[in-house]
Amino acid sequence: MKIVLYICLFFSSLLHANVIEVGHNKPIKSIKKAIALAKAGDTVMVYKGLYKEGNIIINKRIVFLGKNVPVLDGQKKYEVLSIKADSVVVDGFKVIKSGYATLEDPCGIKVYNKNYVVIQNNVLDDNFFGIYIQNGSHCIIKNNRLTAYGKEEQSIGNGIHCWKSDSLQIIGNTISGHRDGIYFEFVTNSVIWRNISTRNVRYGLHFMFSNDDAYISNIFKNNGAGVAVMFTKNVKMFNNFFEENWGDAAYGLFLKEISDSYIIGNKFSKNTSGIHMEGTNRIQVEKNVFKANGWGMKILASCSDNVIKNNNFLGNTFDISTNGSLVLNTFNNNYWDKYEGYDLDKNGVGDVPFHPLSLFAVLTERNPSAMLLFRSFMITLLDKSERILPSITPDNFVDNSPLMHSLPL
Amino acid sequence: MNRIIRIIFLDILKNKIVLAYTIILGILSWSSFGLEDNSAKGLLTILSIILFTVPLVSILFATIYLYNSSEFIELLLSQPIKRKKIWLSLFLGLSLSMVLAFFIGAGIPLLVYAPDSVGIMMLIVGCLISLVFVALAFLSSILTRDKSKGIGIAIMSWLYFALLFDGIVLFLLFQFSDYPIEKAMVAVTALSPIDLARIQILLQLDASAMMGYTGAIFKDFFGTSLGLLISFLLLCLWVVVPFFISLIKFKNKDL
Numbered sequence: 001m002k003i004v005l006y007i008c009l010f011f012s013s014l015l016h017a018n019v020i021e022v023g024h025n026k027p028i029k030s031i032k033k034a035i036a037l038a039k040a041g042d043t044v045m046v047y048k049g050l051y052k053e054g055n056i057i058i059n060k061r062i063v064f065l066g067k068n069v070p071v072l073d074g075q076k077k078y079e080v081l082s083i084k085a086d087s088v089v090v091d092g093f094k095v096i097k098s099g100y101a102t103l104e105d106p107c108g109i110k111v112y113n114k115n116y117v118v119i120q121n122n123v124l125d126d127n128f129f130g131i132y133i134q135n136g137s138h139c140i141i142k143n144n145r146l147t148a149y150g151k152e153e154q155s156i157g158n159g160i161h162c163w164k165s166d167s168l169q170i171i172g173n174t175i176s177g178h179r180d181g182i183y184f185e186f187v188t189n190s191v192i193w194r195n196i197s198t199r200n201v202r203y204g205l206h207f208m209f210s211n212d213d214a215y216i217s218n219i220f221k222n223n224g225a226g227v228a229v230m231f232t233k234n235v236k237m238f239n240n241f242f243e244e245n246w247g248d249a250a251y252g253l254f255l256k257e258i259s260d261s262y263i264i265g266n267k268f269s270k271n272t273s274g275i276h277m278e279g280t281n282r283i284q285v286e287k288n289v290f291k292a293n294g295w296g297m298k299i300l301a302s303c304s305d306n307v308i309k310n311n312n313f314l315g316n317t318f319d320i321s322t323n324g325s326l327v328l329n330t331f332n333n334n335y336w337d338k339y340e341g342y343d344l345d346k347n348g349v350g351d352v353p354f355h356p357l358s359l360f361a362v363l364t365e366r367n368p369s370a371m372l373l374f375r376s377f378m379i380t381l382l383d384k385s386e387r388i389l390p391s392i393t394p395d396n397f398v399d400n401s402p403l404m405h406s407l408p409l
Numbered sequence: 410m411n412r413i414i415r416i417i418f419l420d421i422l423k424n425k426i427v428l429a430y431t432i433i434l435g436i437l438s439w440s441s442f443g444l445e446d447n448s449a450k451g452l453l454t455i456l457s458i459i460l461f462t463v464p465l466v467s468i469l470f471a472t473i474y475l476y477n478s479s480e481f482i483e484l485l486l487s488q489p490i491k492r493k494k495i496w497l498s499l500f501l502g503l504s505l506s507m508v509l510a511f512f513i514g515a516g517i518p519l520l521v522y523a524p525d526s527v528g529i530m531m532l533i534v535g536c537l538i539s540l541v542f543v544a545l546a547f548l549s550s551i552l553t554r555d556k557s558k559g560i561g562i563a564i565m566s567w568l569y570f571a572l573l574f575d576g577i578v579l580f581l582l583f584q585f586s587d588y589p590i591e592k593a594m595v596a597v598t599a600l601s602p603i604d605l606a607r608i609q610i611l612l613q614l615d616a617s618a619m620m621g622y623t624g625a626i627f628k629d630f631f632g633t634s635l636g637l638l639i640s641f642l643l644l645c646l647w648v649v650v651p652f653f654i655s656l657i658k659f660k661n662k663d664l
Contacts, residue, residue, distance in 0.1 A: 375611060377461055
């Protein structure tokens with residue numbers, strides 16, 4: 001009985017954690033000193049104020065808590081916060097002005113090869129890289145606000161940068177003005193949920209060699225080149241918004257070498273190209289809305305076995321475009337607002353097939369300056385006759401069961 | 410001068426054709442806007458009206474009207490009125506009625522259903538196109554005394570601007586596609602008022618596509634406020650130049 005009691009006492013003493021307070025009117029004024037004093041499991045509570053302590057390294061399993069948003073200033077020289085221990089929690093700080101170096105990539109907050117780190121409710125302003133997870137797993141990045149003021153790709157880093165990691169959760173962050181809003185390279189089994197990525201210099205989300213991930217309900221708006229997903233399989237893209245990505249090579253969603261993935265319930269509006277697909281295989285594109293884009297979808301001839309069904313195509317300049325005559329993809333049950341067929345048996349499905357590829361889309365693909373003649377009477381006539389008797393456009397590029405009414409998406 | 414304009418304007422109103430034109434424009438626009446809950450289809454209908462119907466009606470009606478009122482013009486010439494004044498009043502009376510017809514027929518539905526940059530642009534461009542083709546009608550009717558020949562010239566010039574010109578441009582584009590002809594093509598559009606009008610509307614209507622790489626050069630020129638100003642100036646030149654040539658010819662004409 002006594003032994004049991006001793007064991008209980010022993011464990012409860014282990015569970016006991018101290019709170020070390022840091023502040024201008026507290027006994028401890030330096031964060032570095034507080035971390036040095038802390039033992040694993042302690043909480044370092046930092047009170048409101050401006051802390052210019054250079055590079056702060058957290059090398060113990062502590063909770064690092066900011067009270068009333070204390071400011072950690074990197075003075076444009078240092079990496080602000082380096083996390084080199086498992087299960088660290090960083091909560092409630094304002095991290096500003098990390099250094100700039102192209103070799104070391106100094107960050108606002110960086111995790112070095114550690115797991116179960118939680119970074120939440122922080123504000124990051126004017127950093128080179130925002131939050132960087134290097135070779136970590138089971139980390140959570142939640143409700144942070146990242147702002148930077150990048151003008152060109154070379155002089156600014158990524159907002160949330162994840163490399164060679166696993167099982168991450170990126171939730172509810174707001175990112176703007178970085179190079180890539182969220183960057184994933186060799187990251188697996190992770191989820192990107194409810195983030196807002198706007199006005200980044202390059203991509204809102206940049207995604208490479210990252211299998212088995214999902215991104216859900218994010219907003220990507222007005223980024224330099226939209227969103228790029230490349231060299232990946234098993235990606236799930238659900239209910240995201242891709243908006244106003246305008247420019248020479250801007251895409252709502254750019255897919256390159258993707259296979260076995262799902263694009264469901266997304267909304268693409270006012271992009272130069274809604275989706276641009278290159279070398280993709282076995283992708284389900286379902287229940288998406290393509291509205292007021294220059295090109296709804298660009299499906300290059302290198303794509304095969306993709307299924308495009310139950311989507312709404314509304315008010316796009318061109319619904320579909322391609323660069324060859326080979327068609328290995330299927331279109332079914334989509335609503336096309338350019339469809340002019342009829343429905344005699346009133347089953348909601350048009351009785352004549354729809355050829356979504358217009359002659360003029362093919363012409364502009366071959367000779368971009370032909371755009372000059374768009375909507376002229378001559379071109380409209382040519383387009384109409386091409387739709388009835390396809391000669392230049394591939395005749396198997398067809399939706400055999402176009403819907404008469406738009407789907408309620 | 411005001412009295413001559415008023416007489417001509419009232420005469421055109423009495424002539425039921427312009428009224429019918431207004432009503433037809435109105436029916437087309439209201440019904441195409443009312444067809445669906447978004448205004449896209451209506452805008453496209455009005456676009457084809459501007460690029461097709463408005464030029465045809467403006468040029469044909471004005472030409473025929475001028476030929477039919479040749480006796481009235483001769484009567485006016487016997488009065489102590491300057492020839493310039495008579496010709497200008499005729500132009501103002503005719504163009505006022507055509508612009509008014511377009512404004513009431515297509516402009517009001519535009520303002521009701523699409524009171525944004527697209528709608529406003531279409532309204533302005535439609536009025537300008539009416540003016541351009543009335544001016545071209547003055548030119549074609551002064552070129553020859555023969556009525557059927559004059560109407561023939563009017564129809565030919567409409568056919569050229571509405572159809573043939575684009576065909577020629579398309580041909581040039583594909584013949585010279587190996588050369589950097591984008592800039593030259595922008596210059597070529599200045600040669601057709603309908604193309605100028607169309608591109609201005611396109612930049613508003615298909616912004617997403619025109620902002621893309623294909624449209625970059627057009628956006629860089631037409632999309633800037635300088636480009637906008639230049640293309641409006643060019644459209645105005647298309648009104649002034651044909652009318653001015655016809656005015657000189659009318660002044661020196663032996664009637």
